[in-house]
Amino acid sequence: MRHTISVLVENKFGVLARIAGLFSARGYNIASLAVSETLEPAISYMTIIVEAKDEYVLEQIKKQLNKLIDVITVIDFTKKEHVDRELILVKVKYSAKDKVKLESILNKYLAKIIQHKADTAIIEVVGEQLQIKQLLEALGQFGIKELVRTGRVAMAY
């Protein structure tokens, strides 16, 4: 099962390697990882989506993360009210005759074309996982040529 964890860490070189190394050394899986600076430049914020087969594994992951000296706080969103969002870019085949159909899909999922040339369009959407999943399914009919995702970021209420 997938769980969303956020980790506040010291913004120093090598910290990402420590986190990534911990996951690989102990056989945990990272589904996605987003890292950036916070308002305080000395601290970075990581949102990690982890695969854990049960709550014991999840518990171990959190404890092991907490043991790292450079980790300041670990927040598990599993049982916490929170929002999460992901930004994706999708490149689809595009021709003028599809325009109406495509636009109605984009409107439905709050997505937009940010660039289009001759036969391709790049579409951007920021949203929840379900919304992204449904959008991708709907876009399937046009032929998806490329897909890039940022990974989720999360915030508690």
Next chain:
Amino acid sequence: MIGADILLECLKREGVQVMFGYPGGSVLPIFDKLYDSDIRFILTRHEQGAAHAADGYARATAKVGVCLATSGPGATNLTTGIANAYMDSIPIVAITGQVKTFLIGNDAFQEADITGVTRPITKHNYLVKQTKDLARVIREAFYIASSGRPGPVLIDIPVDVQQQDVEFIWPEEVDIRGYKPTLFGHPGQIKKAARLIAQSKKPLIYAGGGVITSGADQVLREFAEKIQAPVTMTLMGLGSFPGTHELSLGMLGMHGTAYANHAIMESDLIIAVGARFDDRVTGRLDAFAPYAKIIHIDIDPASISKNVKVDVPIVGDAKNILGELLEEIKKLADTTSWLKTIDAWKKKYPLKYNADGKIKPQYVIEQIYEATKGDAIITTEVGQNQMWACQWYKYTHPRSYISSGGLGTMGFGFPAAMGAKVGCPDRIVFDIAGDGSIQMNIQELATCVCNKINVKVAILNNGYLGMVRQWQELFYKKRYSYTTLYNPDFVKLAQSYGAVGIRVTKKEEVRPAIEKALAIDNTVFIDFHIEPEENVYPMVPAGEAINRMIGGMA
């Protein structure tokens, strides 16, 4: 002050009196300052020896052990010793030289990314890129290494950082916002534990290395006597409770005593203190301690419910928590009938061996025990020698059994003995070795002789890699694949280094040889030609429940 001066000044302020290590191109500025320093420096003959010596020193003295090596191969040679200290939670600080900061990442001569290499085997590590950070980093390193669940910390210092001149500022306080070990147990958890203890008719204390680390041996004894519970120890926990005490069950696990393992399987309450339910202890997990509730006292929250599900976890320092539990416990259940059952097991399944006219390794260790009046510091290598040393020497004090527990590092015992002897010059230090293991760091003979570090080494020489051979005998149809050793003449070898060698081929020579070795003011190798195919029993085959012991006389 230049970086090298700052380093030595900080080490002195941290109370470092001795370091083990080896020079090289990237630590020349440090060695130049060491030349005039009053810190004792012990030049080993291999960096691995330095790391193990620092480890042995730390285990024997409860201080932080320090080792020093150059960049590249010097640093990578430390890694086995660092990993060893990591697995056994031993506080060492490893200092390595690094190529100049502007060369890092260029595949420079003798460059290795040692902070990258040691990331998974250190509690923490540092690459110091600016001399102004050095004092703070050293202060933090010693604090991290020795507090909470201790462990090794590595500090990698580029040559130019050692050379640069900056103002020296000693940081009075250490404040690391991501590192705040929990020292005192949660009062609610302590109350819960006390209730379980009050109801238990078959309690069992399972004591590990954490008892020794926290200095909780005295309070553990009070606690065990108060609740009238037997105590079994892990390999790392030997000495945390007197092996001669009537409540002692000795070691548990794969080569533990039958009565300790039976006690685990019958107990209704296991009180684990500073132990981590290692697979060599638990055997088959789903069959472990089927009737027991478990209280787990440990300073490392990640050790709790990692392998075995725990009923009452208490995170904190063992000494504090046991003290708090003692206060909390008022009325108790009667454990007399449980102690009687255990006594019957002790009589029915004692540790034993066939004491015939040959030199049995168990006999050798019994004789060392008697000759040293149970008061020596015993170090071991890894394998049969280690298990016999667990079974046949009774440790009455903490920090008197020094052995590679988690990592199982052959070649640990001799340099560790060296470190222990440097830290405790008035104690007898005996390395119980095998003929295989001793050859893995035998170069340290030179270090011992040159520095007059008089350790005694008992080589239980069976001409085999004995423990592997035992598994091949029992589980691989006696196909002794590459476990037969052709050995040097250990007596002449010791002599060639300026040490003393004694060969023992008859049983009646065993005790006189030990007495003679103890009387000699030099490092002594005693080459005991033991019964070659003697096995360690009892034994729980890997993956079996721990009361499914096989074999031999037990």
